[in-house]
Amino acid sequence: MSEISVVVNILGAAALLLWGLRMVGTGVTRTFGADLRRWINLGTGNRLKALLTGLVVTIALQSSTATCLMAASFAGRGLMDGAIAQSVMLGANVGTSAVVTLLTFDLGPLSALLVLVGVGLFRSGPGKRRHLARILIGLGLMLLSLRLLDLASLPLRESDRLHQVLHDLDGMPLLGLGLAAGIAMLAHSSIASILLILPLAAQGAFGLTFGLALILGANLGSALPPVFETGHDKPAVRRVPLGNALVRLAGCALAFALLDPIARGVGALSADGAMRLVAFHLAFNLALALLALPLVGPIARLVKRLRPDVIQPDAPGQPKYLDERALETPSVAIAAAARETLRVADLVEAMLLKSREALRADDLGAAGEIARMDNVVDALHHAVKLYLARLANEDMDEAERGRASDIMTFVINLEHIGDIIDRNLRELAEKKIRQRLSFSPEGFDDLTALFALTLDNLKLAMTVFVTGDLRLARRLIAEKAEIRALEKRATEAHLARIGGGRRESIETSTLHLDILRDLKRINAHIASVAYPILEQRGELVATRLRPQGES
The missing domain is CATH 1.20.58.220 (Phosphate transport system protein phou homolog 2; domain 2)
Structure with a gap:
């Protein structure tokens, strides 16, 4: 029963983290949605601006998936070309790394204050106050969930059996990559999946090479939900998440091939296992953005070839603008x-x-x-x-x-x-x-x-x-x-x-x-x-x- 309780507590804390992420994203979207969309449209005049726009919007929404779906919607309506949309997604990937970095700081005492202020604001009246309240409550729940996750996983981190299992898996980084990708895909969030990994890394439950493979898997898995969610949309919408997934796949494949030398370089940065993974996560997405930004044009042409426009029969009774x-x-x-x-x-x-x-x-x-x-x-x-x-x-x-x-x-x-x-x-x-x-x-x-x-x-x-x-x-x-x-x-x-x-x-x-x-x-x-x-x-x-x- 104690083992079941530990698993339930961990899953509950992870669910609270996901719910907090969703509340922040929903609150920001409902408070600043029109301005965010207008700002994205105005801030994408060139590729570098588009990358920075994607980074800032993702930090605000706490979700690269939300940014991806927003960029896909713009591309589908002809408001953003494919190369600019891919640039936005490169910035969004860096944004998720920045969010993970910020959440690693010890802000636990702040969670109760954020929830208290948020609930008070929510009860004060409808409209934008409630949307702002959602943001504050969501941030508070996220910080609280990290504290709960740390406490709930303590028995696991001290478990000899878990250490033995992870030790056995330590020599199979490809399996670790696939496992982390599956978790991130189910959670619809690389942030949540990486925050689940970091406490184990801090305890030295696995080697650095295996930890890096887990980070790569989390990055790859979080790129897949938007591909599935836009599966029934028109090709112009589907190209943005597909292009992002292909860029992440190429980046993960390249990094995986160089995993041992990368592990030696990262190992020299810090003795803290969790901070090594956080630094690698940020460096990986920054490097991927710098390498892929000059190639967004060819990437856009490739995904257009993979998802060509289809001439749809005229359906006058179908709404055109009800997004x-x-x-x-x-x-x-x-x-x-x-x-x-x-x-x-x-x-x-x-x-x-x-x-x-x-x-x-x-x-x-x-x-x-x-x-x-x-x-x-x-x-x-x-x-x-x-x-x-x-x-x-x-x-x-x-x-x-x-x-x-x-x-x-x-x-x-x-x-x-x-x-x-x-x-x-x-x-x-x-x-x-x-x-x-x-x-x-x-x-x-x-x-x-x-x-x-x-x-x-x-x-x-x-x-x-x-x-x-x-x-x-x-x-x-x-x-x-x-x-x-x-x-x-x-x-x-x-x-x-x-x-x-x-x-x-x-x-x-x-x-x-x-x-x-x-x-x-x-x-x-x-x-x-x-x-x-x-x-x-x-x-x-x-x-x-x-x-x-x-x-």
Whole structure:
């Protein structure tokens, strides 16, 4: 039972370390996610800057895996070329070495203070305070886990049987490399796996050569999870982790071939077994960065050849901008949802144009296109709603919650507009074509004018949605009143033509009035984007009713 307890305590301490690493990464991403991504984009003008950017971001996130996935996302969207992305990853590998070096200092007493301050900050309110609290609590848990790991592994370090096993393995560095690679791959972290190795090295449980092989294995194993996690992404995304894994594999193979002379050189640095491994870990990744940085261009070309672009069949109903990884950063996810919503608005605009063309030219093909486009609008509307619903409400501040709500409202109204066009305007156009009806020239001019104003208002609504401009929001509401007046004038003119006995007006009366009504309804949905902006600025009254008693 005592042996089982020791193993459980070690695994629990290792799990706490991983959880602390995750909390720090999540907290940094949610607090500075948008700025981090912007900084990465701005800081990658050349390879050296990209390397330094990867180093700093990895120290902040405590995870080269997170940096890799972020760089892969940029590369997949064409915001970063392959050579720059590989440079970022070289810096990320150095960053993990720096984190391990920092964590070897005795900061145990600080852990309780970090957790105490973090919990207090977490309870003080939602929004960015909670994200900062996650960072502090995560750092505190990491330091606490290292202390627990040291205590839990003490019986193992004093175990004669373990020393015998490690002594037997000491002459098989390749086995040690594979063992450490497996641990790092399962833990998704070279930091955690190396911190598990260092206490044993400090006790002299194995020779230096075997310890160096373990460090190489940890470096290699931590490069593999991003390769598997991006396995179903498009080739441009998959190239970044693949290139990083190939660079690490080449570096490990070269270092493994020179393991004995490296061990002699490292052995002269210090008598402390753990510090020897820490120094080697840092030196290995620095050397790998210096050697590989001039070769990032050929590396990028190689992985492009291994993962060539594939021409995908057009899938218009699939979202283009809803990045799953951005969900951990509400501000970035909200921006992605807004961009996808603008895509829906573009489709709705195209549907309006098609419906006008179907009515003008008696084009059944244009009418058929409307039904296809409405299916795409429905699919994208559903995707945006589900995406926004997956955002954690407690992780957003008031402004982010308001923006998410505005996006949800606008995309719902766009979907309603698409339904009106598909189920009403399209069917009216097909009825006109089948029955060979024609509007009077004056009547069709009125419809064309209302179509033109509706299209203008939709473009204005898209601008208001992006900018939140108060002046344009007021103008959009004013245009709603203009639509009502134009619809009323067009209806009165149409009835006057019927009264005058115009045959075309009599035959198309139902079609004409229904189209006017539907365009008016569409404009009401378009104007809805302005209401949240006007309400936030106190520009709306509670009701349009005149107070009782006023004449």
